[in-house]
Amino acid sequence: MGATRGLLVLHNGQIHTFDARHPRAHAIALRNGSVVALDDAAMALAQQAEAVRDLQGACVIPGFNDTHAHMEREGLKTLRPSLAQARSVADVLNVVRERARLTPKGQYIVTMPVGTPPYYFGGPAQLREARMPTREELDAAAPDHPVYIPAHFGNWGKPPGRAALNSLALRRNGLTPASQSRCVGVEIGLDAQGQLNGEIVEHNNRPTIEFDLLPDVPRFGxxxxxxxxxxxxxxxxxxxxxxxxxxxxxxxxxxxxxxxxxxxxxxxxxxxxxxxxxxxxxxxxxxxxxxxxxxxxxxxxxxxxxxxxxxxxxxxxxxxxxxxxxxxxxxxxxxxxxxxxxxxxxxxxxxxxxxxxxxxxxxxxxxxxxxxxxxxxxxxxxxxxxxxxxxxxxxxxxxxxxxxxxxxxxxxxxxxxxxxxxxxxxxxxxxxxxxxxxxxxxxxxxxxxxxxxxxxxxxxxxxxxxxxxxxxxxxxxxxxxxxxxxxxxxxxxxxxxxxxxxxxxxxxxxGPLYPGYAADLAVLSDDPFSQEPEEWKTLHSTLTIVGGRVVHEAEAA
Known part of the structure; x- marks a missing residue:
């Protein structure tokens, strides 16, 4: 990934460099993917710059370095139908029914878990009935499709997690009332007659259901x-x-x-x-x-x-x-x-x-x-x-x-x-x-x-x-x-x-925003140094630069 080679000057900002030699600045010049100057030295380059931006007093910090990020999984959450807005079993079934209308017969319908992201705390407790859809309810919503509503991933929230499958999904995965998990902490739900009710409960923080019991469910390719x-x-x-x-x-x-x-x-x-x-x-x-x-x-x-x-x-x-x-x-x-x-x-x-x-x-x-x-x-x-x-x-x-x-x-x-x-x-x-x-x-x-x-x-x-x-x-x-x-x-x-x-x-x-270091920075939506910690939770970046290249810019309000 090549860096932008042109000269970019950002000025009229509150720049926290996190370098003891020059901890605060009002202007910064970037070229060839690196910081080249600060303050007056940066402004002296403005006339020859490819672009000059007025930060209008915004707070600037070095870019975050997330050292335990699990970044690859966040985008995957957007690829499956969300149930975040569901407040009843009927709401869940409506999502399944609509997905069935758009999906060829015989292909799986796999949603995100029941619950409110990012944690899914409580799972079906947010539904009016405080339960997952039954096998029969899912059958009625999508009679020609195997349906799987997964339990939440344990690292997001807290166990237990609750999954639900319809009859076709249960059959295609070979599950019967006699099935047992090889892993402790997994309950395969049965109704009063001893038949599968479609629910599987995961009490483990580390997920096991799909690895152990559901070989037919589609994986992320x-x-x-x-x-x-x-x-x-x-x-x-x-x-x-x-x-x-x-x-x-x-x-x-x-x-x-x-x-x-x-x-x-x-x-x-x-x-x-x-x-x-x-x-x-x-x-x-x-x-x-x-x-x-x-x-x-x-x-x-x-x-x-x-x-x-x-x-x-x-x-x-x-x-x-x-x-x-x-x-x-x-x-x-x-x-x-x-x-x-x-x-x-x-x-x-x-x-x-x-x-x-x-x-x-x-x-x-x-x-x-x-x-x-x-x-x-x-x-x-x-x-x-x-x-x-x-x-x-x-x-x-x-x-x-x-x-x-x-x-x-x-x-x-x-x-x-x-x-x-x-x-x-x-x-x-x-x-x-x-x-x-x-x-x-x-x-x-x-x-x-x-x-x-x-x-x-x-x-x-x-x-x-x-x-x-x-x-x-x-x-x-x-x-x-x-x-x-x-x-x-x-x-x-x-x-x-x-x-x-x-x-x-x-x-x-x-790391620091100092001449000779990488031009990696974030322009913040507000100044956390003038806020109480409770206000930090909604802060984000309006402009993110990596290697001198703009990789994110928020749309103007």
Missing amino acids: FAERIQGLRISQRLYHAQGVTSIYEGHGSAPETISVYRRLWEEGELTMRTSLVVSPTWDNLTEAARAMRDWLAVARGRGLGDPWLRVSGVHLAYGGDAAVACCARQDLPNTGWSGFVEQAVTPADYRALCFLAAEHDLRVNTIVGDRLHEIVPVLREVDARFPLNGRRWVMQHIARARREDLLALKSLGILATTIPTYCLWKGGSAYLDETDGGNAVVPHATFEELGLTYALATDNIPYQPFFTLWVAARRQERVSGRTIGPGQALSLQQGLAAFTVAGARLTFDEDWK
Whole structure:
């Protein structure tokens, strides 16, 4: 993806550069994909500029770097009929009936889940009848089509999720009253006569229904994933996101989708991917690391637009879920990554293998950082980790001594405040320390630990995440978790923009808005520095520039 080579000058703005040498500016000049001047030096170039824009006092920040983005899935949500406006079973059936009118007989009708996006909290509780449509009701709405209304993806909301199928879909998937899931936490619904009622309830956070029970339901194909990624880029750019890091890992097909967009010159998001491995055992993992993952070693392979570096190693997981999901590859459903189930012993062995082959490890640690730090120390004793930039992600509850260990080992961190504090904060409401060890941002700041914020696509709006990081309120009770760990706006923006460049060894050319650095920036719809945190939740970008190129511009009101 080439950068615009002409000179562009933006002036009359409140520009926060996040560079200590020149923290605030009123004008900025961009050329050949880079920042070339600020303030008076930028204005001196205005006469020779290809374009000059008056920002009319708007706030400008470096582009967001979402370091746990799951960007590829957002656009996919737009490809299926929405039930967001449904408030009764009849409303759901009307959507199905209309889709049946437009769909050739025998082809599937697959909708989005029942519930209000982006979380689908409560699912059918938003319907007047507080239930899913029955098999018979779906049969009447679409007698000649298999119909599938999926449960919500667990990472969006909270279990349980409820799916519904009509008789033809049940039959084509081979389901009978005697059917059983290989995974725990799944209920196949029966009516009073012991017959299938069409409902399947998923109590797991990680999805299993489609992988295990529904082999006939259409998967997202490669063309759909390409289409979805094109849409996703536009949606993320509209929030001011200019870079992403997929630290949870990307499955082979997901990497292929990004590669296709990159090859066709359509990748406008600076993208760093981590390999989500498909191996089944340590022997296969050793062979893959030795023979097939050379492209992902060290800093990885790629350019400023697409890079692949390192692997994601899970710590824990459900073996049955992982088995079912692997059997369904290349499909990964909504996740985009490969489900893993890794025992502590295997995790230790995999970390040693990764260090031996110079593969950066990314691990979601949650509340288990204290279990992983001893492994990291062991690995470091044999393969020094400083400089390799391994990443411990999704840090939730963490002891100070373990954070100090990360700092001493040169390991980086990411957090997802929305997931841990707002959406899942009920687990931490009764901590003995008031929650100050949960997502402890202030401690990160005090220790000088390099960390970055991320959205996890729940939702994908960075300013919603920043509001959570500032207020730390659990969504149901409104109670504050760990008030001493709140981030200021300045701290949060730094962690969400410039800090992420260190995860990809890019801090010498990307991040701050300073001469010589990438021309990646967002012009905001309002000035968050003059607002209360509650107002941040609706902020977005009116103009997003990546590599000097305008990738998003809001229509004039």
